Amino acid sequence: MIKIGSIELPDFPMLLAPMEDVSDPPFRSVCKVNGADLMYTEFISSEGLIRDAIKSRRKLDIYEEERPIGIQIFGGDEEAMGMSAAIVDAVGPDLLDINFGCPVKKVVTKGAGAGVLKDVDLMVRLTQSVIKNTHLPVTVKTRLGWDDQSKNIEEVAERLQDIGIAALSIHGRTRCQMYKGEANWELIGRIKDNPRITIPVFGNGDIDSPEKALEYKNRYGVDGIMIGRAAIGYPWIFNEIKHFLKTGEHLPLPTVEQRVAVIRQHLKYSLAWKGPVVGIREMRRHYTNYLKGFPNIKEFKSRLVRLDTYEEIDEVLDEVLAYYAGFVAQKISGHSLKGHPIVKQQNKEYL
Template sequence: MVKIGNIDLPDFPLLLAPMEDVSDPPFRAVCKANGADLMYTEFISSEGLIRDAAKSVQKLDIFEYERPIGIQLFGSDVETMGACAEIATRANPDLIDINYGCPVKNVACRGAGAALLQDIPKMVRMTEAVVKATHLPVTVKTRLGWDESTKNILEVAERLQDIGIQALTVHGRTRVQMYKGEADWTLIGRIKENPRIRIPIFGNGDIDSPEKALEYKNRYGVDGVMIGRATIGYPWIFNEIKHFLKTGEHLPAPTVADRVAVCRQHLDFSIRWKGEITGIFEMRRHYANYFKGLDNFKAYRMQLVQAGTYTELLRILEEVSEQYAEAELA
C-alpha cells in the first residue's frame, strides 16, 4: 500500500495527470471508471482564484465518486499561493498539489509552473506557505530542471520533503524540452535510491503501454506512475496496465462498441456538468481521440463536431457502432 498523508492507495497506484482543457470532471469520471487510482483537477491559477474568476472557480468542482482527488494550483506569488490553498481547501479535496512543471510560455514566462525551477529558494518558500495554509496533504509535480545544465531535481526532492510535502511526481524532461524527445527517468530512479527520501515518488512521461509501465516500475523503483497524454481518448489504459502487472497478459482491446459506450458516458457527464450547449461544444475535442485509427472515420468525425443536439449525437454514435461492428465481424 502507498500512503500520501492519510490517503491509502493500492500498491503501485496509477495517477491521472492534470491536463489543461482535458482533465475536467467528465474526463475524470471515465478515467475513474476505468481504473485511475488518484486524479487531479486541471491546474488552477492562484491569481484567478483570488480574483474569483469564474473559470478558475469552476475548476474547483469535485464529486464524491472521484475520490481520492487533488486540486492542483499554480502561481508566481508566495502569499497568493498560500491564500489560494486556503480557498482550495474549502472545496474539500483529499489533497492539494502544486504545479512546478507546466512548461507552456504563458505560465512559465509569468514566473509560475516550471519557472520556479530557476529559483529553488522561492519554490521552497512557496511550498512552505501552501503546507502551512492547509491541513490537507500537499504534493508537488515538477520536472528534472529548467534545462540540461540545471537538472536540480535531487536537491529539490530533499528540500521539499523537508518542509512537509507528502509525495512528489517528476516528469522526466526539462522545461526547455517541453514534450519533445524521450523522457529520461534516470534521475527519478536516483531520487528513489536516496535513503533520505521517505515520501512516495511517482514517475511521469511517456507511459503509453502496459509493457512500459512494468519496465519502468522494475527499472526505476518508483512507487507508481502518472499517465497523461496516453489517456486522452483511451481511459482503458489504467485497467490494461493493472491487468498486465497482475497477470502478464493483455486485456482485449476495446471494441468500437466499447469506444462508443465510453464516449457516450463522457458526453453525458459533460452535459450534466455544463449544460447541453456548453457540454456538447466542449466534447468536440475528444471525438477524434476516441475513434483514432478507425478506417474512413473522417466523415463521422465531421458529423459529430457539427451536431448541435444530444439526440443528434446519439444517432450518429449509434450509427458508428453499427457500421464498424459489421466491419469487426467481417
C-alpha cells in the same frame, strides 16, 4: 500500500495527471471507472482564485465518486499561494498539489509552473506558504529542471521533502524540452534511490503501454505511475496496465461498442456539468482521440464535430456501431490501431 498523509492507495497506483482543458470532471469520470487510483483537477491559478475568477472557481468542482482526488494550484507569489491554499482547504479535496512543472509560456513568464525551477529558494517559500495554510497533505508535481544545464531535481526533492511535502511526481523532461524528445527516467530513478527520500515518488512521461509500465516499474523502482496524454481518448489504459502487472497478460482491446459507450458517458457528463452549448462544443476535441485508428472513420468524425445536439450526435454514434458491426459480420480483419501506443506492443485483431 502507498500512503499520502491519511490517503491509502494500492501498491503501485495509477495516477491521472492534471491536464489543462482535459482533466475536468467529465473526463475524470471515465478514467475513474477504468482504473485511475488518484486523480487531479486541471491546474488552477492562485491569482484567479483570489480574484474569484469564474473559470478558476469552476475548476474546484469535485465529486464524492472521484475520491481520492487532489486539487492542483500554481502561482509565483507567496501570499497568493497561501490564500488560495486556504480556499482549496475549505473545498475539502483529499490533497493539495502544487504545479511546478507546467512549461507553457503564459504560465512560465509569470514566474509560475516550471518557471519556478529557476529559483529553488522561491519554490521552497511558495511550498511553505501553501503548507502553512492548509490541513491537507501537500504534494508537488515538477520537472527535472529548466534545461539540460540545470537539472536540479535532486536538490528540489530533498528540500521540498524537508519542509513537509507528502509526495512528489516528476515528469522526466526539462522545461525547455516541453513535451518533445524522450523522457529521462534515469533521474527519476535516482531520486527514488536516494536514501534521504522517504516520501512516495511517482514517475510521469511516455508511459503508453503495459509493457513500458512494467519495465519502468522494475528498472526505476518508482512508487507508482502518473499517466497523462496516453489516457486521452483511451481511459482503458489504467486497467490494462494493472491487469498486465498482475497477470502478464493483456486485456482484450476495447470493442467499438465499448468505445461508443464511453463516448456517450463522457458526453452526458459534459452536458450535465457544462450545459448544452459548451458541453457539446468542448466534447468535439475528444472524438478524434476516442475513434483513432478506426478504418474509414474520417466521415463520421467530420460529422460529429459539426453537430449541436445530443440527439444528432447519438444518431451518428448509432451509425458508427452499425457500420462496424458490418465489418465484424464480414470478418474483415487486419484493421489494427496502427501507431496507437496500446496496440504497438500487441498483435491482436481489432474490432
